[in-house]
Amino acid sequence: MKLPSGTATTTLAPASPWALVPPLGNLDAYISAVNRLPLLTYEEEQTYARQLRDHNDVDAAGRLVMSHLRLVVSIARQYLGYGLPHGDLIQEGNVGLMKAVKRFDPDQGVRLVSYAMHWIKAEIHEYILKNWRMVKVATTKAQRKLFFNLRSMKQGFKADAAAADADTHRDSLSDHEIDSVAAQLNVKREEVIEMETRMAGGDVLLDPASSDDGEQAFGPIAYLADASHEPTAMIESRQRDELATDGIATALASLDERSRCIVEERWLKVNDDGSGGMTLHDLAAVYGVSAERIRQIEVAAMKKMKTALAEYA
Numbered sequence: 001m002k003l004p005s006g007t008a009t010t011t012l013a014p015a016s017p018w019a020l021v022p023p024l025g026n027l028d029a030y031i032s033a034v035n036r037l038p039l040l041t042y043e044e045e046q047t048y049a050r051q052l053r054d055h056n057d058v059d060a061a062g063r064l065v066m067s068h069l070r071l072v073v074s075i076a077r078q079y080l081g082y083g084l085p086h087g088d089l090i091q092e093g094n095v096g097l098m099k100a101v102k103r104f105d106p107d108q109g110v111r112l113v114s115y116a117m118h119w120i121k122a123e124i125h126e127y128i129l130k131n132w133r134m135v136k137v138a139t140t141k142a143q144r145k146l147f148f149n150l151r152s153m154k155q156g157f158k159a160d161a162a163a164a165d166a167d168t169h170r171d172s173l174s175d176h177e178i179d180s181v182a183a184q185l186n187v188k189r190e191e192v193i194e195m196e197t198r199m200a201g202g203d204v205l206l207d208p209a210s211s212d213d214g215e216q217a218f219g220p221i222a223y224l225a226d227a228s229h230e231p232t233a234m235i236e237s238r239q240r241d242e243l244a245t246d247g248i249a250t251a252l253a254s255l256d257e258r259s260r261c262i263v264e265e266r267w268l269k270v271n272d273d274g275s276g277g278m279t280l281h282d283l284a285a286v287y288g289v290s291a292e293r294i295r296q297i298e299v300a301a302m303k304k305m306k307t308a309l310a311e312y313a
Contacts, residue, residue, distance in 0.1 A: 071113055084131060100116035153181055265283060266298060
């Protein structure tokens with residue numbers, strides 16, 4: 001291939017850039033292989049970038065990607081402190097690198113390495129935010145800024161405290177440190193406190209599975225569930241209300257006057273002092289019969305009311 005005039009003659013990469021990294025079995029072998037890949041000169045980078053832009057040359061894109069894989073490894077290593085697999089971070093960074101190569105304009109006067117760093121970090125950032133916790137901890141721009149700066153700033157505060165021979169075992173930020181973070185990142189003080197709380201908390205399963213010994217584990221589902229608005233519970237509650245009002249009235253209407261009065265005086269009236277209604281002996285005195293007779297009338301009335309309620313329901 002003839003290079004543009006005024007440029008140095010270089011030896012181009014093999015016909016298939018993807019053959020530069022053989023099939024690998026582990027991450028260490030991959031990192032070792034990509035670190036041995038040759039870097040492109042400025043002239044080579046410009047040539048391949050123009051071939052990709054003007055002719056959609058896939059091989060040229062491959063050579064640009066392969067020569068910058070070591071950059072992805074280096075950037076991904078900076079995010080190991082978030083507890084996510086190094087291989088996954090590299091994989092997401094490679095996606096960002098390919099996006100950068102696709103959008104790279106060689107006429108802008110910058111090297112691909114400078115342009116690609118933004119895309120690689122952006123892809124890794126998105127992966128961390130989606131996978132660091134079960135629930136995404138940062139959604140707004142201010143929250144994302146806080147998430148990726150708060151950890152390092154807290155470490156800086158601890159280092160300053162250690163240098164001053166002060167307490168370094170404190171996990172939470174002091175009021176002065178919160179104000180300092182808010183000022184440096186141009187966010188509200190409340191946002192710093194909220195993000196620190198989110199990052200300090202762990203994941204809690206809403207409905208944890210049973211333990212090994214067969215006992216049901218206790219989780220938030222036990223006290224967060226609102227059964228009062230569950231459809232079946234609402235229907236049952238409405239039915240109970242109807243039985244307690246219209247149902248009882250219908251059942252009482254099925255009784256004769258004496259039986260209805262006995263039931264009402266025994267169970268449906270409350271004295272001013274909060275005590276129950278009349279006793280069997282009180283009613284016996286009113287109707288001039290024995291207390292046992294009042295009890296029998298009450299039992300018969302209750303059975304008749306039960307039948308009436310069943311028919312009403």
